[in-house]
Amino acid sequence: MLQIGLSGGLETLCGQAYGARLYRRLGLYLQSSLIMSAAASALVSVLWVFTEPVLLLLRQEPRVSRAAAGFVRAQIPGLFAFASLQCLLRYLQMQSVVLPLVAFSAASFALHVALAYLLVGVLGLGIAGASAAVSVTFWAACLMLLAYVLRSEVFNETWKGFSVEAFRYVLPTVKLAAPSAVMVCFEYWAFELLVLVAGLLPNSTVSTSLIAICTSTETIAYMITYGFSAAVSTRVSNEIGAGNVDKAKNAVSVTMKLSVLLAISFVLFLAFCHNLWASLYSGSAVIVSEFAAIAPLLIVSIVLDSAQGVLSGVSRGCGWQHLAALTNLVAFYLIGMPLAIFFAFKLKFYTKGLWAGLICGLVCQACSLLVITVRTKWSKIAETMQQEKASYGGLA
Known part of the structure; x- marks a missing residue:
């Protein structure tokens, strides 16, 4: 998530530069982002080396901590590739x-399935x-995309x-990244923190599994929204760079409607097939039954997450990352998490209490981002970009 977030600065810089036809800037922004991401990956890799003691400090199960540490350490080489890949994707x-990204993603997925089957299923490397x-x-994905950028005539400018x-x-780049x-x-860690807190509840095996299923389901639903988030970020940044304020506003409105509509479709599936969905994660009748009880809360959070996902994309397109970061800090860590702990432990709502507290954070986040979007002076942002373009003569 750190590397995905760091690459988000390119959504503002490259998007607005492309809209303003400052084409050469895109390549320079990409290179600067690659430099920054490599440095960040080196720092993260040091932290990953100490995964096991950190998890033990957080009172996680020793056996699980050891297994997680082994998995994470083996991924350190891939961390650098993943960081570069995110920069190339944003570029x-x-x-x-878009279509080449879809093709490369499909090829990477097929490769991953084959490798996983070979290494885990055939060779038994676990x-x-x-x-x-x-x-x-x-x-493989990183090198394929890099080769495409270097050899394709599409990127000559x-x-x-x-x-x-x-x-x-x-x-x-760092100032936005x-x-x-x-x-x-801040948002991703809030969900992960819920899983850790669930481990402190009575019957922690069931509660942790249940919160993990909810978090995974939320992530899958968010992937639908994330596509729209990326699309609105692209359109808004491009149109602001080109000085087309009305088109930027229209992109926000259309994307928000489509995102919520698709989220509702996923919600309807979850409402009628929650037992089937839970059984894909666990064969325990207790967990399936508990998931059915928490499903209504999960449905509410998915709808809220779909709305804020698009609004977050608008934030990245406009360069408001600092406002969105502050919003997420307040929404999740000053409101959502304290309420989740209060509901779960003090009021003894347990897993339902944890997810109810998260919903409070999501409500605060979505409403804050909506207010920021509605009160935006779009013309002022566009004028600033046009002034920057003029100062470089449109040639940078």
């Missing part, structure tokens, strides 16, 4: 290059094999080769 995405399959897949000049753009990473991590 292409901001130029509305967790180590699964982790190795992930790392190899990331490197936006990619002029590697340049020392890219180091000049590292600081502007850092709050973008904080913005993404």
Whole structure:
């Protein structure tokens, strides 16, 4: 999530530069982001080495901590590939290059399935094999995209080769990437923190499994929204760069409606097939029954998450990452998590209480981002971009 967040700065920089026809800037922004992401990956890899003691400090089960540490350590090489891959994805995405991304993603997925089957199913390498399959897949996907960028004529205007000049753009990239990473991590970590807290509840095996299923389901539902989030980020940043304020506003309205509509479709499936869905995760009748009880709360959170997902995309397109990061800090850690702990432990609502507290955070987040979007002075943002374009003569 950190690397995904760091690459979010490119959604503002590359998107607005492309809309303003400052094509050469895109290649320089990409290179500066690759430099920054490599440095961040080196720092994260050091933390990953100490995964087991950190998990034990958080009072997690020793056996689970050891297994998780083994899986994470084996993925350290893949971390650098994943970071570069996210930068390349944003670079292409901001130029509305979509179909090649779909093709490369499909090829990577097929490769991953084959590798995982070979290393885990055939060679019996277990967790180590699964982790190795992930790392190899990331490197393959990264190298495929990089080769496409370097050899395709589509990017002749936006990619002029590697340049020392890219180091000049590292600081502007970091200024947007850092709050973008904080913005993404604050939200993602809130969900992960719920799983850790669930381990402290009575009958922790059931409660942890239940919250993990809910978190996984929320993530799957969010993947639908994430596509719209990326689309609205691209359209908004491009139109702002081009000075088309009305088109930017229209993109927000249309994307929000489509995202909520698809989220409702997923919600209807979950409402009528929750037992079937839970049985895909666990064969325990107790967990399936408990999931049915918490499903209505999960449905509410999915709808809220779909709305905020699009609004977060607008934030990245406009360069409001710092506002979104502050919003997520307040929504999840000053409101959502304290209420979740209060409901779960003090009022003894347990897993339902944890998810109810999360919903309170999501409500605060979605409403805050909506207010920011509605009160935005779009013309002022567009004017700032046009002034920057004029200062470089439209040639940078």
